[in-house]
Amino acid sequence: MASLWQTPKYIIRTSRRHPTFTLIFILVISLTVGADTAIFSVMNSVLLAPLPYSEADRLVMVWETNPKLQLGLDDLPVSAGAFVAWRDQSRSFEAISAISLTSLNLAGPDRDQSLAVARVSASFFDVIGIQPQIGRPISQLEDKPGANKVAVISRGLWQRMFGAKAEVIDKTVTLDGESYTIIGVMPAGFRLPTATDLSYVDILIPACLTAEQSGQRSDRNLSVIARLKTGVTIQQAQAEMAGVSNRLEQLYKQNEGYGARIVALHEQIVGNTRRVFIVLLSAVNFVLLIACANLANLTLARSMDRRKEIALRLVIGATRGRIVTQLLAESLALAVAGGAIGVLLSFFSIHLLTSFAPRNIARIGDVHIDSAVLGYNLAITLLTGLFCGLAPVLQIFDFNLVPAIKEGAAQVTARVSRNLARNSLMVAQVALSMILLTGAGLMINSFIRILKIDPGFRPEGVVTFGIPLAISSYPQSKQQAACFQKIIHRVETLPGVMAAGYVSHPPLAGGVYAGSFTVENLATPANEQAIADRRIVSENYFLAMGIPLLKGRRFTAEDNESAPGVIIVSESWSRRFMPNEDPIGRRVKLGGKDSGRPWLSIVGVAGDVRHTTLDAEAKPHLYVPYLQFPVSSMTLVVKTGVSRDSMIPGVSHEILAVDGGQLINPIRSLEDYLSDSTSKYRFGATLLSIFAVVALIITMTGIYGVISYFVSQRTREIGIRAMLGAQKYDILSLILRQGLILISIGVGIGMVGAYNLTRLTSFLLYGVTATDLLTFVIASVMLALASLLACYLPARRATRGEPTAALRHE
Secondary structure (H helix, E strand, C coil), X not given: CHHHHHHXXXXXXXXXXXXHHHHXXXXXXXXXXXXXXXXXXXXXXXXXXXXXXXXXXXXXXXXXXXXXXXXXXXXXXXXXXXXXXXXXXXXXXXXXXXXXXXXXXXXXXXXXXXXXXXXXXXXXHHHHCCCCCEECCCCCCCCCCCCCCEEEECHHHHHHHHCCCHHHCCCEEEECCEEEEEEEECCCCCCEECXXXXXXXXXXXXXXXXXXHHHCCCCEEEEEEEEEXXXXXXXXXXXXXXXXXXXXXXXXXXXXXXXXXXXXXXHHHHHHHHHHHHHHHHHHHHHHHHHHHHHHHHHHHHHHHCHHHHHHHHHCCCCHHHHHHHXXXXXXXXXXXXXXXXXXXXXXXXXXXXXXXXXXXXXXXHCCCCHHHHHHHHHHHHHHHHHHHHHHHHHHCCCCHHHHHHHCHHHCCCXXXXXXXXXXXXXXXXXXXXXXXXXXXXXXXXXXXXXXXXCCCCCCCEEEEEEECCCCXXXXXXXXXXXXXXXXXXXXXXXXXXXXXEECXXXXXXXXXXXXXXXXXXXXXXXXXXXXXXXEECCCHHHHHCCCEEEECXXXXXXXXXXXXXXXXXXXXXXXXXXXXXXXXXXXXXXXXXCCCCCEEEEEEECCCCCCCCCCCCCCEEEEECCCCXXXXXXXXXXXXXXXXXXXXXXXXXXXXXXXXXXXXXXXXXXXXXXXXXXXXXXXXXXXXXXXXXXXXXXXXXXXXXXXXXXXXXXXXXXXXXHCCCCHHHHHHHHHHHHHHHHHHHHHHHHHHHHXXXXXXXXXXXXXXXXXXXXXXHHHHHHHHHHHHHHHHHHHHHHCCCHHHHHXXX
């Protein structure tokens, strides 16, 4: 016990004796371990934590697929007809449910509020394995057309609207003019599984698929979630669903080319982000390794100064095991202190990460530090401490007492093995920095290329206002059109408004709204279907968005319900479906040839717009006039020459002047949508750049330390060379040559490592390959110059010394 008590006293005593070393050690560990812990905490909450459902490993999403559509999407929403067929014919699922997300207006005493509503099949509660905390779930009888309208509300809505009172059951809420009876309240924290995230919803209501909906296979707007039977694998279910799809294709023409794809729910939610965080965790661990190499070199240099102390302790009776224990304990104690501070820093880092991370990262709001994160922090802290303390410990077993006691630590010529260890650590730092710099360079290159992409519209000064009209107030399409016309006429008169228009779905807002069409007297190639994305727009939409019109004319106020049907096509549509013809004047029908819909004359060709993401090529597009295809929910697009903040109150006032209870949600600028579309590249480029800069700084300090130690070892030799006539250039060359050799080896190894590892990040790149030669050259030159600067500083100091002082050094 006395021996054990001496160890912490020894650690405290040596730390006080070398405060600079202690502070540097703890600071480097805290920064690197803190960053590592923050990245792992995000990865743990987003990727590793189980989904909040019963036996979540049996949950799957089922999608329709059709390669012939050439939409660039693997998974497509499901038609009601396909869902009914899957439900009735599949035997691999214990339960299967359809989900449709929407927003409905909840009538309030002062003003309506928009609620996130999910229409679900009655089997939904059996699928996810969660029942209402109060009340009961939706029954099969209530999930039929004509049944009593019921609703299960979220705990949040229960608390906000009903004061968390148990008497909420059998009370009613009015959604878009229809009354729903509350039958249950979901547990706290319940979220709905969607294609990309776990979403909060306010109300669950029955899907109530009608006979007409159950038979149709053209409108695909459902998500389907299912629970596999015990013992059934995804592969077995996929094989069964392939047979079901084949039967449907033979029975229904609308199912031609359509199949089914089954994806594990966990993979569906986090699959797109797994590789991103693996890359980031690997990068921050590279920084940690560089820091470990630097600290190991620092510890090794310090141990050379303590050789006489260690020798004297061995002489007076201390065992080598005892000294090894104390040296390792000292390193571990400092590492644990740094790791503890790192945990505190990680709280701040997590806040920065989650606020800066792209919005489409699933469960990013769930990030927190738990026991798993603390365990990870402790593990890497202990490993770091052991690694940093290993270098001086190895010397204990290769230690000559007599020279150390007689001559002192400074006079003992360093063994080749010790120099080899220091040089190897320096080479490792350079190699790892090279890999990080190359990865950061590739990401920055991709980000720059993304920013140069022309989205097809001019986002400057454009603000969008979501306007969902309440069906209860505007049940007829004529009333909806009249309301939108009043709003836009008032908005256009505001000072500073240059143009204003409507669109059903603004660009880069997410989602694909595609449908089939038929061109009069035009045969579609056998290997593809005539599919294009659709947008409903008003007459001045193209003007407000800055979308160029390449041929023909824009829509006008005369293109109303009483006028002949018209349509505008995009440049890519014209190029793909009518490459050798002028499309102006040709007629298009939405849907199949026998859809019964009217023919629409092409009156214009608009420039291509990247509607989905900036890094996805523009797809064929069809634009139809709002006055001929009115809907209840549109987005107002306002082009203004004044600031966004000064424009929003005026536009909002004019909307409310038409309807005082109208909801306006969301209000965003087009530049916000653009920023979201580039967020993945910006996030990766920023973090990798930070890691690379930190790694470069640590590497430079490590090189500086190694070369400084090299100079101190050869101080007497340098003095002799100077006395014999060596010039300052000769001495400078001698020292720089040593550093240059090590730097060249490190850069070479790093380039090989970068060539093999950066290909794993190709999914994060745009417009540049993972082996881009220019990026490799720039990264190697930057690293070489920074490393040479770190070598030059101690070398220059060595040339300024007096030769006689150098001879008296030892």
